[in-house]
Amino acid sequence: MTLAIVLIVAALLGLSFILGVTLSRSRQLVRGGSAKQIQPIDIEAFRNLVDPAEDEYLRHRLGASDFRRVRRERLLAMAAYVRVAGRNAALLVRVGQSALAVSDPHTAEAARQLVDNALLLRRNATIALLRIYGALAWPTSGLAATPVLRGYERLSGSAMLLGRLQNPAMPVRISAAS
Amino acid sequence: MLQAHSLLWHYLWIAPRILTLTLVAALLRGNFRRRYPIFFSYLIFSTIEGICLYVFDVSSRFSPFTWWRAFLVGTIIEGLLKFALIGELVHHLLHPWPSIAKLGRNLISGAGVVLVLGASVAAAFAVPDNAPRVVGGAHIISEAIYLTAAGLIASIFVLAAYFHIPWESTNFGIAVGAGFTWCLHLAVWALVTGGVVRNQVWEDLAMEAAYHVSVLIWCYYLLIPHEVSIQNPAPALPEGSLDLWNRELERLLQ
Numbered sequence: 001m002t003l004a005i006v007l008i009v010a011a012l013l014g015l016s017f018i019l020g021v022t023l024s025r026s027r028q029l030v031r032g033g034s035a036k037q038i039q040p041i042d043i044e045a046f047r048n049l050v051d052p053a054e055d056e057y058l059r060h061r062l063g064a065s066d067f068r069r070v071r072r073e074r075l076l077a078m079a080a081y082v083r084v085a086g087r088n089a090a091l092l093v094r095v096g097q098s099a100l101a102v103s104d105p106h107t108a109e110a111a112r113q114l115v116d117n118a119l120l121l122r123r124n125a126t127i128a129l130l131r132i133y134g135a136l137a138w139p140t141s142g143l144a145a146t147p148v149l150r151g152y153e154r155l156s157g158s159a160m161l162l163g164r165l166q167n168p169a170m171p172v173r174i175s176a177a178s
Numbered sequence: 179m180l181q182a183h184s185l186l187w188h189y190l191w192i193a194p195r196i197l198t199l200t201l202v203a204a205l206l207r208g209n210f211r212r213r214y215p216i217f218f219s220y221l222i223f224s225t226i227e228g229i230c231l232y233v234f235d236v237s238s239r240f241s242p243f244t245w246w247r248a249f250l251v252g253t254i255i256e257g258l259l260k261f262a263l264i265g266e267l268v269h270h271l272l273h274p275w276p277s278i279a280k281l282g283r284n285l286i287s288g289a290g291v292v293l294v295l296g297a298s299v300a301a302a303f304a305v306p307d308n309a310p311r312v313v314g315g316a317h318i319i320s321e322a323i324y325l326t327a328a329g330l331i332a333s334i335f336v337l338a339a340y341f342h343i344p345w346e347s348t349n350f351g352i353a354v355g356a357g358f359t360w361c362l363h364l365a366v367w368a369l370v371t372g373g374v375v376r377n378q379v380w381e382d383l384a385m386e387a388a389y390h391v392s393v394l395i396w397c398y399y400l401l402i403p404h405e406v407s408i409q410n411p412a413p414a415l416p417e418g419s420l421d422l423w424n425r426e427l428e429r430l431l432q
Contacts, residue, residue, distance in 0.1 A: 001305075001374065003300060004371070004373075005372075007372075011328060011364040011368065012365060014357070015357070015358065017332060018332065018358065018361070021335050093342040094342065096344075100344070117277070118342075119275050119277045119278040119342075120278070122342065123341065
């Protein structure tokens with residue numbers, strides 16, 4: 001009886017989720033993607049945060065407890081950047097998706113490239129977030145968030161290319177100008 | 179078996195099959211058969227299976243045991259087709275995006291393993307009944323298949339939603355229709371194997387109605403063009419700094 005109830009609840013939850021996705025997808029198709037919602041990221045600041053040399057410098061300059069506190073703060077800041085990068089990637093998937101079906105083959109190819117790079121960044125951001133949360137529990141451990149940084153840089157190139165093909169006067173910007 | 183059934187019961191057994199046959203005939207024209215061979219086979223098999231079971235049910239020449247044996251064999255073959263269809267849906271979803279394809283396939287495979295274990299546990303805890311073995315076995319196998327299939331299709335939706343993987347309209351329609359009917363079938367089979375309800379007319383009606391809705395969903399997505407994005411203007415893109423990023427990329431390449 002209990003198992004039956006668990007399975008029924010799970011089935012109904014699955015059904016609600018599928019119907020929710022269906023409704024949100026039809027709304028998205030009508031609205032299309034909007035690059036206006038993209039939050040630019042200061043890549044230089046992020047690069048400093050993930051730089052292992054900076055961590056080494058802080059490790060030598062600070063005491064163990066101070067280093068752990070500073071390192072946790074840096075990790076939290078890093079997580080905030082990665083979350084924004086992941087959110088931007090999701091928005092760029094929608095931007096690229098709305099350009100996938102255009103008749104111009106160059107634009108369609110640029111859109112495909114943008115979507116693929118955005119998906120790669122979303123994947124890397126997820127893995128990096130898991131690593132960051134792991135490192136928060138163990139602040140003295142090493143952390144490699146570099147794939148996110150590289151993915152973000154590559155994504156910017158794809159976004160700019162698509163932006164240029166669609167509207168040569170207004171390229172897309174996903175990082176803050178320094 | 180010849181049982182007295184309501185008009186609604188007859189309608190729900192016949193109408194979805196006629197609709198499916200119409201859909202199959204309409205899909206024969208294009209290259210759909212080559213793009214989705216497993217879904218196409220699934221549609222044909224489920225229609226033949228449904229018609230056979232209907233005939234076995236209303237005809238006095240077939241015993242209830244024959245019906246249940248046919249149902250069991252049909253469920254197993256259809257179950258295999260369902261898992262193959264899930265593979266086809268995953269392929270169409272992930273194949274265009276190499277960056278996420280491997281991780282996506284691994285996650286869905288992992289979910290499959292967990293669901294098979296869950297289905298085994300659910301089968302082990304099924305409430306025994308006084309019905310012949312073939313009937314009880316059919317109940318348990320149906321629940322196990324729907325638990326795994328519905329769980330897998332829900333996992334595909336979760337994966338696509340989390341990573342924002344774009345769905346192609348046809349693929350999405352097939353997945354929504356399958357997800358809808360499989361989730362509802364799972365709920366009904368959970369009630370049956372849990373001993374909450376047994377031999378109720380509404381079980382049949384609920385499952386056939388769910389299948390009917392799924393066929394309508396498939397007709398909507400597969401027969402009506404859905405390329406809405408073409409009609410949309412190019413998305414507005416904010417102003418930005420091309421030179422800065424070109425410099426940054428060049429520096430990275432060096």
